Amino acid sequence: MKNTRLFSLILALFLSGTSTASLDVLDADEQDSELKVKNRKVVFSNLDDLVLNNLFSRLSIRDLSSLSRTCHTLYNSILDNGAIAKVWFSRLSSGQQTQFKSRAEDLSEEELRAWIDQFAGKAQLADEMSALKKKGAKYFPHVLFHTVSGLMTKCSKLKLDHIANLADDLGNVKLSADGRHVVITSYNHADSHLQYPNFKETKTTIWGVDTDGELYEKLTFVRKDNLQVHAFSDNGSYIVAQDIDGCGISILSQGTAGQWIDKTPIILDERLSSNSPCVINITFNSDSAHLFINCGANKLLVWSLGMDGRWSQTGLILMKERVSKLFSSADGSHLVIRCLYINGVNFWSKNNRGEWAISKTFTGVNKNSDISGVSSNMRHVVVTSHNGTKIFSQRTSEEWIGQTVSAWSSTTANFSDDNCHVVLACTDYSIRVCSLGKNKKWIKKAVVDIPRSSVHNHNLFNKSSFSADGRYIIVISNNNTRAKTFKFIAEDNSSDKKTVKHKYCIIL
DSSP, rough: OOOOHHHHHHHHHHHHHHHTOEEEEEEEEESOOOEEEEEEEGGGGSSOHHHHHHHHHHOOOOHHHHHHOOOOOHHHHHHHHHHHHHHHHHHHHHHHHHHHHHHHHHHHHHHHHHHHSSSSOOOHHHHHHHHHHHHTTTHHHHHHHHHHHHHHHHEEEEEEEEEEEOOOOOEEEEETTTSEEEEEEEEEOTTTTTTSSSHHHHHEEEEEEEESEEEEEEOOOOOTOOOOOEETTTTSSSEEEEOTTTTTTEEEOTTTTEEEEEEEEEEOOOOSSSOSSSEEEEEEESSSEEEEETTTTTTEEEEOTTTTOOOOEEEEEEEOOOOOEEEEETTTSSEEEEETOOSSEEEEOTTTTTTTEEEEEESOOTTTTTEEEEOOOEEEEEEEETTEEEEEESSSSSSSEEEEEEEEEEEEEETTTTTTTEEEETTTTTEEEEETTSSSEEEEEEEEOOOGSSGGGGGOEEEEEETTTOOOOEEEEOOEEEEEEEEEEEEESSOOEEEEOOOOOOOO
Protein backbone atom coordinates (compact mmCIF):
# COMPACT_ATOMS: atom_id res chain seq x y z
CA MET A 1 0.00 0.00 0.00
CA LYS A 2 1.64 3.21 -1.19
CA ASN A 3 -0.37 5.83 0.65
CA THR A 4 -2.31 5.34 3.88
CA ARG A 5 -4.11 8.63 3.36
CA LEU A 6 -5.46 7.39 0.04
CA PHE A 7 -6.64 4.25 1.79
CA SER A 8 -8.66 6.35 4.25
CA LEU A 9 -10.29 8.05 1.27
CA ILE A 10 -11.28 4.72 -0.28
CA LEU A 11 -12.53 3.48 3.06
CA ALA A 12 -14.69 6.57 3.49
CA LEU A 13 -16.15 6.04 0.02
CA PHE A 14 -17.29 2.51 0.73
CA LEU A 15 -18.49 3.28 4.23
CA SER A 16 -20.69 5.98 2.73
CA GLY A 17 -22.11 3.82 -0.04
CA THR A 18 -21.48 0.08 0.22
CA SER A 19 -20.98 -1.43 3.65
CA THR A 20 -20.22 -4.94 2.28
CA ALA A 21 -17.81 -3.94 -0.50
CA SER A 22 -14.52 -5.85 -0.60
CA LEU A 23 -11.32 -3.99 -1.38
CA ASP A 24 -8.97 -6.29 -3.35
CA VAL A 25 -6.27 -4.15 -4.96
CA LEU A 26 -5.22 -0.52 -4.53
CA ASP A 27 -3.01 1.10 -7.15
CA ALA A 28 -1.91 4.74 -7.55
CA ASP A 29 0.22 6.27 -10.26
CA GLU A 30 1.13 9.79 -11.36
CA GLN A 31 -1.71 10.14 -13.83
CA ASP A 32 -4.74 8.69 -12.09
CA SER A 33 -5.87 6.56 -9.16
CA GLU A 34 -7.87 3.39 -9.54
CA LEU A 35 -8.96 0.43 -7.46
CA LYS A 36 -10.43 -2.98 -8.11
CA VAL A 37 -13.62 -3.92 -6.33
CA LYS A 38 -14.88 -7.43 -7.04
CA ASN A 39 -12.51 -7.59 -10.04
CA ARG A 40 -13.94 -4.39 -11.53
CA LYS A 41 -11.83 -1.26 -12.02
CA VAL A 42 -13.16 2.01 -10.65
CA VAL A 43 -11.33 5.14 -11.84
CA PHE A 44 -11.55 8.28 -9.71
CA SER A 45 -12.00 10.49 -12.75
CA ASN A 46 -15.33 8.71 -13.39
CA LEU A 47 -16.79 9.63 -10.01
CA ASP A 48 -19.33 12.46 -10.07
CA ASP A 49 -19.15 15.58 -7.89
CA LEU A 50 -21.80 14.32 -5.46
CA VAL A 51 -19.77 11.23 -4.62
CA LEU A 52 -16.53 13.21 -4.38
CA ASN A 53 -18.09 15.82 -2.11
CA ASN A 54 -19.42 13.08 0.15
CA LEU A 55 -16.00 11.48 0.10
CA PHE A 56 -13.99 14.62 0.83
CA SER A 57 -16.33 15.83 3.59
CA ARG A 58 -15.45 12.76 5.67
CA LEU A 59 -11.74 13.53 5.73
CA SER A 60 -9.62 15.93 7.73
CA ILE A 61 -7.64 18.81 6.25
CA ARG A 62 -4.46 16.81 6.81
CA ASP A 63 -5.88 13.83 4.90
CA LEU A 64 -7.02 16.02 2.02
CA SER A 65 -3.63 17.74 1.82
CA SER A 66 -1.90 14.36 1.64
CA LEU A 67 -4.31 13.09 -0.99
CA SER A 68 -3.81 16.16 -3.15
CA ARG A 69 -0.14 15.20 -3.46
CA THR A 70 -0.92 11.62 -4.50
CA CYS A 71 -1.85 12.15 -8.14
CA HIS A 72 -2.99 14.81 -10.60
CA THR A 73 -6.61 13.65 -10.69
CA LEU A 74 -7.08 13.85 -6.94
CA TYR A 75 -5.26 17.18 -6.79
CA ASN A 76 -7.56 18.71 -9.39
CA SER A 77 -10.68 17.20 -7.82
CA ILE A 78 -9.84 18.54 -4.36
CA LEU A 79 -8.97 21.95 -5.80
CA ASP A 80 -12.02 22.22 -8.07
CA ASN A 81 -14.41 21.19 -5.29
CA GLY A 82 -12.86 23.55 -2.74
CA ALA A 83 -12.70 20.51 -0.46
CA ILE A 84 -10.11 21.78 2.03
CA ALA A 85 -11.84 25.15 2.33
CA LYS A 86 -15.19 23.44 2.94
CA VAL A 87 -13.79 21.32 5.77
CA TRP A 88 -12.15 24.41 7.31
CA PHE A 89 -15.41 26.35 6.95
CA SER A 90 -17.45 23.55 8.55
CA ARG A 91 -15.44 23.95 11.77
CA LEU A 92 -16.85 27.45 12.25
CA SER A 93 -20.03 27.98 14.22
CA SER A 94 -23.29 28.35 12.30
CA GLY A 95 -23.37 32.05 13.20
CA GLN A 96 -19.89 32.63 11.83
CA GLN A 97 -20.70 30.72 8.64
CA THR A 98 -23.78 32.87 8.06
CA GLN A 99 -21.74 35.98 8.78
CA PHE A 100 -18.98 35.05 6.33
CA LYS A 101 -21.46 34.14 3.61
CA SER A 102 -23.21 37.48 4.00
CA ARG A 103 -19.93 39.41 3.79
CA ALA A 104 -18.79 37.48 0.74
CA GLU A 105 -22.05 38.27 -1.06
CA ASP A 106 -21.74 41.99 -0.22
CA LEU A 107 -18.17 42.33 -1.53
CA SER A 108 -17.97 44.38 -4.70
CA GLU A 109 -15.48 43.56 -7.46
CA GLU A 110 -13.33 46.52 -6.40
CA GLU A 111 -13.37 45.56 -2.72
CA LEU A 112 -12.54 41.94 -3.49
CA ARG A 113 -9.54 42.86 -5.61
CA ALA A 114 -8.32 45.45 -3.12
CA TRP A 115 -8.49 42.85 -0.38
CA ILE A 116 -6.53 40.17 -2.22
CA ASP A 117 -4.11 42.67 -3.81
CA GLN A 118 -2.88 43.60 -0.33
CA PHE A 119 -0.77 40.47 -0.60
CA ALA A 120 2.07 41.22 -3.02
CA GLY A 121 2.30 38.96 -6.06
CA LYS A 122 -1.29 37.73 -5.71
CA ALA A 123 -2.80 39.33 -8.83
CA GLN A 124 -3.53 35.90 -10.31
CA LEU A 125 -5.25 34.87 -7.08
CA ALA A 126 -7.43 37.99 -7.25
CA ASP A 127 -8.43 37.01 -10.79
CA GLU A 128 -9.31 33.49 -9.65
CA MET A 129 -11.40 34.74 -6.73
CA SER A 130 -13.19 37.23 -8.96
CA ALA A 131 -13.98 34.51 -11.50
CA LEU A 132 -15.22 32.19 -8.75
CA LYS A 133 -17.58 34.89 -7.43
CA LYS A 134 -18.89 35.70 -10.92
CA LYS A 135 -19.43 31.99 -11.50
CA GLY A 136 -21.79 31.99 -8.52
CA ALA A 137 -20.05 29.07 -6.83
CA LYS A 138 -21.78 28.17 -3.57
CA TYR A 139 -18.44 27.53 -1.92
CA PHE A 140 -16.98 30.95 -2.83
CA PRO A 141 -17.18 32.23 0.81
CA HIS A 142 -15.46 29.03 1.99
CA VAL A 143 -12.55 29.44 -0.43
CA LEU A 144 -12.25 33.21 0.06
CA PHE A 145 -12.01 33.25 3.85
CA HIS A 146 -9.91 30.08 4.03
CA THR A 147 -7.46 31.58 1.55
CA VAL A 148 -7.21 34.94 3.30
CA SER A 149 -6.85 33.26 6.69
CA GLY A 150 -3.93 31.23 5.30
CA LEU A 151 -2.27 34.31 3.81
CA MET A 152 -2.66 36.18 7.09
CA THR A 153 -1.08 33.31 8.99
CA LYS A 154 2.01 33.49 6.76
CA CYS A 155 2.64 37.12 7.69
CA SER A 156 5.48 37.22 10.19
CA LYS A 157 6.49 40.87 10.52
CA LEU A 158 4.61 44.16 10.52
CA LYS A 159 6.02 47.67 10.25
CA LEU A 160 4.17 50.84 11.21
CA ASP A 161 3.76 53.42 8.46
CA HIS A 162 1.89 56.63 9.30
CA ILE A 163 -0.75 57.68 6.75
CA ALA A 164 -2.92 60.44 8.20
CA ASN A 165 -4.24 62.14 11.33
CA LEU A 166 -7.78 62.57 12.59
CA ALA A 167 -7.58 65.14 15.38
CA ASP A 168 -10.58 65.33 17.64
CA ASP A 169 -11.67 65.17 21.29
CA LEU A 170 -12.96 61.64 21.20
CA GLY A 171 -15.64 60.27 23.47
CA ASN A 172 -15.68 56.89 21.78
CA VAL A 173 -14.61 55.19 18.54
CA LYS A 174 -16.11 52.10 16.93
CA LEU A 175 -15.10 50.25 13.78
CA SER A 176 -17.65 48.21 11.86
CA ALA A 177 -16.69 44.57 11.48
CA ASP A 178 -16.73 44.76 7.70
CA GLY A 179 -14.13 47.53 7.85
CA ARG A 180 -16.31 49.94 5.87
CA HIS A 181 -17.26 52.43 8.59
CA VAL A 182 -15.70 54.15 11.58
CA VAL A 183 -18.02 56.04 13.91
CA ILE A 184 -16.48 58.68 16.18
CA THR A 185 -18.31 60.42 19.01
CA SER A 186 -16.59 63.62 20.12
CA TYR A 187 -17.37 66.34 22.61
CA ASN A 188 -18.42 69.41 20.69
CA HIS A 189 -16.48 72.66 21.27
CA ALA A 190 -19.41 74.95 20.60
CA ASP A 191 -17.61 77.81 22.39
CA SER A 192 -13.98 78.24 21.37
CA HIS A 193 -13.08 79.97 24.65
CA LEU A 194 -13.98 76.92 26.75
CA GLN A 195 -10.97 75.16 28.26
CA TYR A 196 -12.78 71.83 28.47
CA PRO A 197 -15.20 70.10 26.10
CA ASN A 198 -18.91 70.74 26.36
CA PHE A 199 -20.04 67.40 27.80
CA LYS A 200 -23.71 68.26 27.27
CA GLU A 201 -23.33 68.30 23.52
CA THR A 202 -21.73 65.63 21.34
CA LYS A 203 -20.88 65.37 17.70
CA THR A 204 -21.10 61.95 16.06
CA THR A 205 -19.30 61.46 12.76
CA ILE A 206 -19.60 58.35 10.62
CA TRP A 207 -16.62 57.83 8.33
CA GLY A 208 -16.39 55.54 5.35
CA VAL A 209 -13.24 53.54 4.61
CA ASP A 210 -12.30 53.29 0.94
CA THR A 211 -10.39 50.45 -0.71
CA ASP A 212 -7.07 52.23 -0.07
CA GLY A 213 -7.71 52.40 3.67
CA GLU A 214 -8.36 56.15 3.57
CA LEU A 215 -11.18 57.64 5.66
CA TYR A 216 -13.78 60.03 4.29
CA GLU A 217 -16.61 61.73 6.16
CA LYS A 218 -20.09 60.42 5.34
CA LEU A 219 -22.37 61.85 8.00
CA THR A 220 -22.15 64.17 11.01
CA PHE A 221 -24.90 64.99 13.49
CA VAL A 222 -24.89 66.88 16.80
CA ARG A 223 -26.96 65.81 19.79
CA LYS A 224 -27.77 67.98 22.81
CA ASP A 225 -28.27 64.94 25.04
CA ASN A 226 -24.65 63.76 24.84
CA LEU A 227 -25.18 60.67 22.71
CA GLN A 228 -22.33 58.23 23.43
CA VAL A 229 -21.70 55.40 20.97
CA HIS A 230 -21.50 52.02 22.71
CA ALA A 231 -21.48 49.40 19.96
CA PHE A 232 -21.37 48.95 16.19
CA SER A 233 -23.08 45.84 14.85
CA ASP A 234 -20.85 43.43 12.95
CA ASN A 235 -22.85 43.80 9.75
CA GLY A 236 -22.39 47.57 9.89
CA SER A 237 -26.14 48.23 9.84
CA TYR A 238 -26.77 49.27 13.44
CA ILE A 239 -25.21 51.63 15.98
CA VAL A 240 -26.24 51.57 19.63
CA ALA A 241 -25.80 54.80 21.58
CA GLN A 242 -26.57 55.96 25.10
CA ASP A 243 -27.61 59.39 26.34
CA ILE A 244 -25.96 61.38 29.12
CA ASP A 245 -27.93 60.00 32.07
CA GLY A 246 -27.28 56.42 31.03
CA CYS A 247 -30.92 55.35 30.98
CA GLY A 248 -31.84 56.12 27.39
CA ILE A 249 -30.59 53.95 24.52
CA SER A 250 -30.99 54.56 20.81
CA ILE A 251 -30.54 51.97 18.07
CA LEU A 252 -29.58 53.76 14.86
CA SER A 253 -30.31 51.83 11.69
CA GLN A 254 -28.71 52.42 8.30
CA GLY A 255 -31.32 52.81 5.58
CA THR A 256 -31.10 51.55 2.03
CA ALA A 257 -29.97 54.99 0.85
CA GLY A 258 -27.12 55.02 3.37
CA GLN A 259 -28.78 57.41 5.83
CA TRP A 260 -28.79 56.67 9.57
CA ILE A 261 -32.15 56.65 11.35
CA ASP A 262 -32.81 56.76 15.11
CA LYS A 263 -35.03 53.70 14.92
CA THR A 264 -35.58 52.18 18.37
CA PRO A 265 -35.55 54.13 21.66
CA ILE A 266 -35.09 52.03 24.82
CA ILE A 267 -35.85 53.63 28.20
CA LEU A 268 -34.41 51.88 31.26
CA ASP A 269 -34.66 52.49 35.00
CA GLU A 270 -32.16 50.10 36.53
CA ARG A 271 -29.93 52.30 38.68
CA LEU A 272 -27.97 50.93 41.63
CA SER A 273 -27.85 54.39 43.17
CA SER A 274 -28.66 57.94 42.18
CA ASN A 275 -25.11 58.40 40.90
CA SER A 276 -24.90 55.14 38.95
CA PRO A 277 -25.64 54.87 35.24
CA CYS A 278 -28.34 52.47 34.12
CA VAL A 279 -26.12 50.88 31.50
CA ILE A 280 -22.58 49.60 32.10
CA ASN A 281 -21.92 48.34 28.57
CA ILE A 282 -23.68 47.02 25.48
CA THR A 283 -22.59 44.15 23.26
CA PHE A 284 -23.78 42.88 19.86
CA ASN A 285 -23.35 39.26 18.88
CA SER A 286 -21.58 38.51 15.60
CA ASP A 287 -24.65 38.06 13.40
CA SER A 288 -26.00 41.43 14.64
CA ALA A 289 -29.36 39.91 15.57
CA HIS A 290 -28.99 40.07 19.35
CA LEU A 291 -28.06 42.87 21.75
CA PHE A 292 -26.90 42.34 25.34
CA ILE A 293 -27.41 45.28 27.72
CA ASN A 294 -25.47 45.10 30.98
CA CYS A 295 -27.51 47.06 33.53
CA GLY A 296 -26.23 48.41 36.81
CA ALA A 297 -28.80 46.54 38.93
CA ASN A 298 -27.20 43.10 38.37
CA LYS A 299 -29.39 42.52 35.35
CA LEU A 300 -28.49 41.50 31.84
CA LEU A 301 -31.13 42.29 29.21
CA VAL A 302 -31.30 40.46 25.88
CA TRP A 303 -32.86 42.28 22.93
CA SER A 304 -33.35 40.59 19.56
CA LEU A 305 -34.15 41.71 16.04
CA GLY A 306 -37.46 40.32 14.83
CA MET A 307 -38.51 39.29 11.34
CA ASP A 308 -40.37 42.60 11.04
CA GLY A 309 -37.15 44.57 11.57
CA ARG A 310 -38.12 45.67 15.08
CA TRP A 311 -36.07 45.23 18.25
CA SER A 312 -37.71 43.77 21.37
CA GLN A 313 -36.63 42.28 24.69
CA THR A 314 -36.36 38.48 24.50
CA GLY A 315 -34.45 37.56 27.65
CA LEU A 316 -33.42 38.52 31.17
CA ILE A 317 -30.50 37.12 33.18
CA LEU A 318 -30.33 37.91 36.89
CA MET A 319 -26.84 37.97 38.41
CA LYS A 320 -25.68 37.72 42.04
CA GLU A 321 -23.09 40.43 41.53
CA ARG A 322 -22.50 43.28 39.12
CA VAL A 323 -21.30 42.17 35.69
CA SER A 324 -17.88 43.59 34.79
CA LYS A 325 -17.14 41.76 31.51
CA LEU A 326 -19.41 40.23 28.91
CA PHE A 327 -18.55 38.29 25.75
CA SER A 328 -20.93 36.68 23.25
CA SER A 329 -20.60 33.72 20.90
CA ALA A 330 -21.06 34.28 17.18
CA ASP A 331 -24.70 33.12 17.15
CA GLY A 332 -25.62 34.80 20.43
CA SER A 333 -26.60 31.54 22.16
CA HIS A 334 -23.62 31.45 24.54
CA LEU A 335 -22.16 34.09 26.88
CA VAL A 336 -19.05 34.40 29.01
CA ILE A 337 -19.79 36.56 32.05
CA ARG A 338 -17.29 37.89 34.57
CA CYS A 339 -18.75 39.30 37.81
CA LEU A 340 -17.10 41.54 40.37
CA TYR A 341 -15.88 39.98 43.64
CA ILE A 342 -16.28 36.42 42.29
CA ASN A 343 -13.39 34.13 41.31
CA GLY A 344 -13.75 32.40 37.97
CA VAL A 345 -16.12 33.12 35.10
CA ASN A 346 -19.30 31.38 34.04
CA PHE A 347 -20.30 30.23 30.57
CA TRP A 348 -24.02 30.71 30.01
CA SER A 349 -26.03 28.91 27.31
CA LYS A 350 -29.57 29.33 26.02
CA ASN A 351 -31.74 26.23 25.74
CA ASN A 352 -34.50 25.49 23.22
CA ARG A 353 -37.07 27.26 25.42
CA GLY A 354 -35.03 30.47 25.38
CA GLU A 355 -33.95 30.11 29.01
CA TRP A 356 -30.41 30.96 30.10
CA ALA A 357 -28.40 28.75 32.49
CA ILE A 358 -24.76 28.21 33.48
CA SER A 359 -23.23 25.49 31.30
CA LYS A 360 -19.65 25.47 32.64
CA THR A 361 -17.19 27.45 34.75
CA PHE A 362 -13.67 28.60 33.89
CA THR A 363 -11.49 28.79 37.03
CA GLY A 364 -8.39 30.40 35.53
CA VAL A 365 -9.37 33.85 36.83
CA ASN A 366 -9.17 35.15 40.40
CA LYS A 367 -9.28 38.48 42.24
CA ASN A 368 -5.74 39.30 41.03
CA SER A 369 -6.50 38.75 37.34
CA ASP A 370 -9.16 39.55 34.77
CA ILE A 371 -10.36 38.59 31.30
CA SER A 372 -9.42 40.87 28.42
CA GLY A 373 -10.91 38.82 25.58
CA VAL A 374 -12.79 35.65 24.54
CA SER A 375 -12.95 34.09 21.08
CA SER A 376 -16.37 33.89 19.44
CA ASN A 377 -16.23 30.07 19.43
CA MET A 378 -15.78 30.22 23.23
CA ARG A 379 -12.64 28.04 23.09
CA HIS A 380 -9.97 30.66 23.85
CA VAL A 381 -9.90 32.96 26.90
CA VAL A 382 -7.33 35.73 27.38
CA VAL A 383 -6.41 36.29 31.04
CA THR A 384 -4.41 39.33 32.11
CA SER A 385 -2.68 40.18 35.39
CA HIS A 386 0.38 42.07 36.66
CA ASN A 387 2.39 38.94 35.73
CA GLY A 388 1.50 39.24 32.04
CA THR A 389 -1.06 37.93 29.56
CA LYS A 390 -2.00 34.29 28.95
CA ILE A 391 -4.27 32.66 26.40
CA PHE A 392 -6.12 29.62 27.76
CA SER A 393 -7.33 27.20 25.07
CA GLN A 394 -9.86 24.46 25.70
CA ARG A 395 -8.54 21.01 24.73
CA THR A 396 -11.25 18.85 26.32
CA SER A 397 -14.50 19.56 28.14
CA GLU A 398 -12.57 19.88 31.40
CA GLU A 399 -9.01 20.79 30.35
CA TRP A 400 -7.76 24.31 29.60
CA ILE A 401 -4.12 24.85 28.57
CA GLY A 402 -2.57 28.27 29.25
CA GLN A 403 0.22 29.90 27.25
CA THR A 404 1.97 33.17 28.07
CA VAL A 405 1.94 35.53 25.07
CA SER A 406 3.14 38.73 26.74
CA ALA A 407 5.06 39.69 29.87
CA TRP A 408 2.83 42.76 30.08
CA SER A 409 -0.81 42.93 31.02
CA SER A 410 -3.34 43.64 28.27
CA THR A 411 -6.26 46.02 28.44
CA THR A 412 -8.15 44.32 25.61
CA ALA A 413 -7.73 41.25 23.44
CA ASN A 414 -9.80 40.88 20.31
CA PHE A 415 -9.97 37.80 18.07
CA SER A 416 -10.46 37.67 14.34
CA ASP A 417 -13.69 35.98 13.27
CA ASP A 418 -11.94 32.72 12.36
CA ASN A 419 -10.49 32.70 15.91
CA CYS A 420 -6.99 32.13 14.49
CA HIS A 421 -5.57 35.60 15.24
CA VAL A 422 -5.70 37.89 18.27
CA VAL A 423 -4.62 41.51 18.72
CA LEU A 424 -3.58 42.65 22.20
CA ALA A 425 -3.39 46.21 23.48
CA CYS A 426 -0.67 45.96 26.13
CA THR A 427 0.39 48.30 28.92
CA ASP A 428 3.91 48.74 27.50
CA TYR A 429 2.57 50.95 24.67
CA SER A 430 2.63 48.03 22.24
CA ILE A 431 0.18 46.31 19.94
CA ARG A 432 0.78 42.55 19.69
CA VAL A 433 -0.66 40.25 17.05
CA CYS A 434 -0.53 36.48 17.65
CA SER A 435 -1.68 33.64 15.41
CA LEU A 436 -2.63 30.05 16.19
CA GLY A 437 -0.10 27.65 14.65
CA LYS A 438 -0.59 24.12 13.37
CA ASN A 439 0.64 22.71 16.69
CA LYS A 440 -2.13 24.62 18.53
CA LYS A 441 0.46 27.03 19.96
CA TRP A 442 0.07 30.80 19.77
CA ILE A 443 2.85 32.39 17.72
CA LYS A 444 3.86 36.05 18.00
CA LYS A 445 3.51 37.59 14.54
CA ALA A 446 3.90 41.29 15.27
CA VAL A 447 4.88 43.67 18.03
CA VAL A 448 4.27 47.28 17.12
CA ASP A 449 5.70 49.76 19.63
CA ILE A 450 3.77 53.00 19.33
CA PRO A 451 6.05 56.01 20.02
CA ARG A 452 4.95 57.66 23.25
CA SER A 453 5.18 61.03 21.56
CA SER A 454 2.29 59.98 19.29
CA VAL A 455 0.09 59.05 22.25
CA HIS A 456 -1.34 62.15 23.91
CA ASN A 457 0.00 62.66 27.46
CA HIS A 458 1.61 59.19 27.27
CA ASN A 459 -1.71 57.50 27.92
CA LEU A 460 -1.85 53.73 27.58
CA PHE A 461 -4.19 51.88 25.24
CA ASN A 462 -7.47 50.65 26.58
CA LYS A 463 -9.07 49.11 23.49
CA SER A 464 -8.02 47.13 20.44
CA SER A 465 -9.96 45.09 17.91
CA PHE A 466 -9.84 43.36 14.55
CA SER A 467 -12.29 44.00 11.79
CA ALA A 468 -13.93 40.68 10.99
CA ASP A 469 -12.16 40.32 7.65
CA GLY A 470 -8.76 40.91 9.27
CA ARG A 471 -7.97 43.96 7.14
CA TYR A 472 -8.17 46.56 9.90
CA ILE A 473 -7.15 46.99 13.51
CA ILE A 474 -8.50 49.75 15.71
CA VAL A 475 -6.63 50.84 18.84
CA ILE A 476 -7.76 53.58 21.21
CA SER A 477 -5.76 55.35 23.93
CA ASN A 478 -7.08 55.86 27.45
CA ASN A 479 -7.98 59.52 27.09
CA ASN A 480 -9.62 59.09 23.66
CA THR A 481 -8.26 62.44 22.51
CA ARG A 482 -6.44 61.72 19.28
CA ALA A 483 -6.99 59.66 16.18
CA LYS A 484 -4.39 58.55 13.63
CA THR A 485 -4.51 56.26 10.66
CA PHE A 486 -1.62 53.89 9.95
CA LYS A 487 -0.88 51.07 7.57
CA PHE A 488 1.29 48.04 8.18
CA ILE A 489 3.77 46.43 5.81
CA ALA A 490 4.13 42.72 6.46
CA GLU A 491 6.79 40.26 5.34
CA ASP A 492 5.82 36.86 3.98
CA ASN A 493 6.98 33.80 5.89
CA SER A 494 7.82 31.85 2.72
CA SER A 495 11.32 31.10 1.48
CA ASP A 496 11.34 33.81 -1.20
CA LYS A 497 10.54 36.47 1.45
CA LYS A 498 8.15 38.40 -0.76
CA THR A 499 6.69 41.57 0.70
CA VAL A 500 3.06 41.29 1.73
CA LYS A 501 1.21 44.57 2.18
CA HIS A 502 -1.67 44.99 4.60
CA LYS A 503 -3.51 48.16 5.43
CA TYR A 504 -4.99 48.56 8.86
CA CYS A 505 -6.80 51.49 10.38
CA ILE A 506 -5.54 52.30 13.85
CA ILE A 507 -7.24 54.93 15.96
CA LEU A 508 -5.10 56.33 18.79
